[in-house]
Amino acid sequence: MESRSSQATNVIRFPGARSSANSSRDQRSLMDAVYTAGSLPIAASDRATKIMATRLTIFGFVVIDELQADGTVRRLRPSEAVHTSMACPWRVSKPSSRYRLDEEWPETDRELFAALQA
Numbered sequence: 001m002e003s004r005s006s007q008a009t010n011v012i013r014f015p016g017a018r019s020s021a022n023s024s025r026d027q028r029s030l031m032d033a034v035y036t037a038g039s040l041p042i043a044a045s046d047r048a049t050k051i052m053a054t055r056l057t058i059f060g061f062v063v064i065d066e067l068q069a070d071g072t073v074r075r076l077r078p079s080e081a082v083h084t085s086m087a088c089p090w091r092v093s094k095p096s097s098r099y100r101l102d103e104e105w106p107e108t109d110r111e112l113f114a115a116l117q118a
Contacts, residue, residue: 039093054081065091
């Protein structure tokens with residue numbers, strides 16, 4: 001004799017393993033790790049982590065530095081990070097500031113970002 005629930009169900013279970021990956025949760029944990037440690041190295045071949053870091057860079061949550069073969073570091077813009085190869089490792093860091101004023105900018109450009117005194 002078979003016991004059945006009195007309630008009918010319309011949920012169909014598909015065979016196969018379920019993916020436990022959740023991209024927003026993984027991005028959040030990557031961002032938390034970077035903010036906790038200050039920076040995080042990413043191996044050259046770690047494509048999944050590089051893709052998550054690129055998404056976070058586009059929104060300005062982290063910055064990406066590409067470690068060159070000669071030991072120099074090059075800051076990647078979001079557009080460069082999207083198209084980069086897997087040849088070099090990265091260092092993902094939290095940005096020093098959301099808006100950075102560079103001393104090399106002309107005075108007229110720096111004035112655009114100056115706070116107005118009331």
